[in-house]
């Protein structure tokens with residue numbers, strides 16, 4: 001939550017409402033998706049609703065699911081999209097995703113600081129370690145999760161040291177003396193670590209608004225430790241209340257163990273909502289978004305997420321903990337695999353129930369289907385139970401669902417005192433309520 005105890009809310013700019021057969025609706029506007037104007041219009045809608053930030057995930061490979069029957073104009077570089085949006089908006093934060101596995105830290109430090117300048121202090125960085133894509137960066141296979149997180153730690157450390165290497169205060173612009181910058185304040189970082197050697201300083205001074213908020217996604221044991229050490233916010237996969245309460249409690253505890261205030265870390269799950277005027281219409285939208293998921297496709301997805309093959313079982317048979325594969329088995333994302341393992345161990349669901357889980361149908365996000373009041377109550381329940389500090393809105397089903405979110409749901413959150421009616425500041429840091437003393441310090445050792 002922010003400094004006023006209100007929710008932090010972001011909008012994902014990934015056209016989630018076009019998923020499944022959503023793009024085939026006559027009113028989907030799918031043709032506009034390939035134009036920057038579309039994203040600018042959405043950004044303006046989100047800013048009008050005083051949302052904290054816009055967010056965009058990013059992948060550096062083409063997955064087979066991207067092609068064929070799903071609406072997708074690929075993955076344009078999100079930092080470039082946000083550079084265009086920066087010129088068209090004034091307040092809303094711009095959280096871009098950049099992988100620490102495939103990029104050099106100097107380039108990333110410069111790109112993010114550039115976005116911070118272009119947007120007047122509104123940049124945010126979603127740090128990901130990525131699941132796939134190694135083949136696009138050389139012959140080496142994908143590094144293990146342990147190595148990816150070790151790299152992420154060192155990478156983040158280097159980026160933050162580079163940002164500090166050329167402080168804003170070094171710009172003097174003193175016409176009288178002729179001093180433009182104070183060289184004494186600009187220093188090399190001389191970083192030499194396990195993965196990176198970077199001399200510095202950065203070729204760009206820091207923006208006057210100060211540090212760039214850090215987001216993180218990935219919630220395995222090492223992922224959580226990393227997040228607890230550096231992140232201001234977590235983009236969390238939270239398919240249910242139970243997993244949310246556990247995650248938020250655990251991350252706050254880990255942050256405290258690492259010497260941080262637990263309030264310095266905000267848990268913001270993806271909220272994939274299907275809003276309509278009636279419950280029946282909302283359910284129909286939800287069904288339509290999943291209509292392309294045949295049982296065969298769901299079984300294949302389950303196998304890819306968890307390594308569990310249930311194809312020999314009837315849909316009404318129970319799945320129990322002893323059927324789970326070896327936890328040491330290699331999976332794409334331990335976050336998603338672990339969520340499903342826990343659900344199966346705790347609930348002994350039927351095969352049909354497992355195949356309807358968000359971890360199988362998508363990215364393990366919290367799904368909420370119903371009227372504006374239904375989804376509102378769902379949000380309030382998660383907030384009251386201590387599972388969330390806010391959420392990243394992933395509108396589902398149709399643009400109408402998104403309109404209902406902006407026109408009715410957000411105002412109701414404002415009425416309840418759970419969200420702002422006006423921006424109090426103009427930087428992302430201010431919207432999120434990040435106090436300088438609560439931001440984690442630059443780590444000099446890894």
Ligand SMILES: Cc1cc2nc3c(=O)[nH]c(=O)nc-3n(C[C@H](O)[C@H](O)[C@H](O)COP(=O)(O)O)c2cc1C
Nearest residue numbers: 057058128129130217218219220223237333334335
């Ligand atoms: C909610 C969520 C969102 C993610 N978004 C991205 C993304 O946009 N791009 C990316 O390359 N990886 C993304 N990842 C992958 C993570 O960065 C990480 O590589 C992966 O989850 C493996 O880490 P883990 O073992 O901690 O789960 C995401 C993961 C989660 C859980």
